[in-house]
Amino acid sequence: MNETATALTTLIADYRDARHGRDIIALMEAYSQDPFGGGEPLSEKCRTQLVEKLAEFPGAFSVLAYRGDEALGLVNCLMGFSTFMCQPLVNIHDVVVSERARGEGVCGAMLDLVAAEAKRRGCCKLTLEVLEKNLPAQVAYRKCGFKAYTLDEEMGQAEFWQRYL
Numbered sequence: 001m002n003e004t005a006t007a008l009t010t011l012i013a014d015y016r017d018a019r020h021g022r023d024i025i026a027l028m029e030a031y032s033q034d035p036f037g038g039g040e041p042l043s044e045k046c047r048t049q050l051v052e053k054l055a056e057f058p059g060a061f062s063v064l065a066y067r068g069d070e071a072l073g074l075v076n077c078l079m080g081f082s083t084f085m086c087q088p089l090v091n092i093h094d095v096v097v098s099e100r101a102r103g104e105g106v107c108g109a110m111l112d113l114v115a116a117e118a119k120r121r122g123c124c125k126l127t128l129e130v131l132e133k134n135l136p137a138q139v140a141y142r143k144c145g146f147k148a149y150t151l152d153e154e155m156g157q158a159e160f161w162q163r164y165l
Helices: 018-033 044-056 106-120 135-143
Strands: 008-012 061-067 070-082 087-097 126-128
Touching: 008 106, 018 044, 018 061, 018 070, 018 087, 061 106, 070 106, 087 106, 106 126, 106 135
Parallel strands: 087 126
Antiparallel strands: 008 061, 061 070, 070 087
């Protein structure tokens, strides 16, 4: 990046702001079409309702990254609770970095803002899930201090499972 390039800025999205809403949907659309995001277009329901549903969900917040007017990244977060630490936590649900901005520190800058917001909310930790073959994301998360979740090394790493309802 040259010295005349516009600085990267990160912010907590305002779900009522039309521009933020459009940027959230555009970044989610790009993410959903990436092989690590499922490789399919974003559903019509998500395109039309996601921002509204996030705004209604208690504890939801999103971080956007911009260079000038260009939206380069998004992190969607949901508040949770750690029973062992008896404190709230933040689950990072989506991390999106525009393909043209990868390797430029966008992920780290967004996760720094997520961590600051989590501390402000009295949280004890951040959690996230990452696909085992998404090595670039794993490298980025390790740079930001994340590691596989274990309670006891002898018991092994936790696995993220799901059950559709």
